[in-house]
Amino acid sequence: MTQAMDFDGQTSCATADGVTQEVYALLAQANLCRIRGNWPDAIEKCMAAMRMDPQSVAAHGLLGDIYENKGCLDDAIQWYRMALDINPDSPADHQKLERLLIQKSRILDRTKPAAAPPSPVAAVAPPAEQKSGWVRDPFKTLRVTAFSSAALVLAIVIVAMLVSHSHGAGNAAQSQIATPPVVLTSDGLTPSNDDAHGGLSDVRETVDERLLTGMRGDSDLTGHDVSVTDVQSDPRSGRATVTILIAAKDSASLNRDTVAEAILRAAHSAMRLTDPASYTDFTVRVLIPSSSDASTASGAALAALADISRANQAVLDADIAQLTPAQRQQMLTHTWWAGSVLDTPIS
Structure with a gap:
């Protein structure tokens, strides 16, 4: 499906900058091919116009429109950015670039997997006989409490022994740990020495x-x-x-x-x-x-x-x-x- 393009505003600015009638004719033909969905001919005529006038903002913006109609959002964003490199004051290209960036962000948000809702846990009440049994036998309650306390003390002793052993083994192997290489990652950040010691620095280079x-x-x-x-x-x-x-x-x-x-x-x-x-x-x-x-x-x-x-x-x-x-x-x-x-x- 094609959309109407604000081609008149683009070309009028280009003509004021000295674009020849031949370039204007090529861009008009490219826009007609775009409306008809003939993407290869539309792109080729835009390229021909850019070979005659490499600084044509209209040609760059029209290529962005073509790729947007074609469904290639990344390519469209690149051409709009190049149009703004030539003329940063182009309001039409600013609006189109901002619209595509918002659209792409929404697409990425929709493709994120939704978190599974927590499964409800039904509360099960103890049987009436069991509950009344605890009340009728207080000595049973004391025996269970004593057993639980003894088990808790034993667990604390075992955990303390394990922590002491792992700490000693960690000190012995500390000298063998190699520092990982620093590479540029997709999130735009690189690990720093401050991060290894608790994140003392909040400054990151892009x-x-x-x-x-x-x-x-x-x-x-x-x-x-x-x-x-x-x-x-x-x-x-x-x-x-x-x-x-x-x-x-x-x-x-x-x-x-x-x-x-x-x-x-x-x-x-x-x-x-x-x-x-x-x-x-x-x-x-x-x-x-x-x-x-x-x-x-x-x-x-x-x-x-x-x-x-x-x-x-x-x-x-x-x-x-x-x-x-x-x-x-x-x-x-x-x-x-x-x-x-x-x-x-x-x-």
Whole structure:
């Protein structure tokens, strides 16, 4: 089932920013395909419009609408976020992103298993004869009380002996206990020394901060003129999105092969720094500086966008430089290239 899209508001903003009539026509055709439920043609026409205008907020937002109508909420959320990266003041994309996040949260709440209600325990009253028997025989009550007291004293002595024995064994084996490795987990927290001693610190670093710091210190990236500008992770879907900046020494050194190699190196760095059980997919956004200062993301243009699965980590662990251009391209999925920046295809 398709829904009507507020496409007029999106395109009017894009036209004011200088989008050509050809881009507008492609987006209009993509929106028509979306309404008819023709998802492949709708996505392809949006991609064609983005190749002409990589900074088109309308194209990014329309892709979010397409994936939302298609039922792919995670993909729709990613495209709305990218639209807001380009224009943080877009109220329509803000509303759509907030609506999808609330919808996804409700879906997750509905899928949680409900706690089983406690089974009622019927109170059974003692038989009338037994109750009256206790009243008629007070000596029986004294005998039961004495027996219960003796059993309680014996139990206390046995527990004290067991505690004393286990304490001694624990001291003897304390030196053999190894400290577990610290890894990034899906809840965004890492264990600390304070936690091991009673939780003295309430401050926790998020996965994004730890991952961003780790990747910025990765010599495999800095040694190839690749810097990490941003990291966004979603433990619920097991995906991390990394934005990198390639500081090319000259425009001739930039082609789809060198950019694909940078994407693989960034994804490989993120794979090594995250928990394999929690993060299985990675999205890499590539920026290329358009100003004279190639060391900053100021004025940089979006050049490429691609996904890569952790299933390729074993190949990346070997040597990325030894891969052929075709092998690098085969590892990337949902690849998008900015035609105005990288026109040279991979043979």
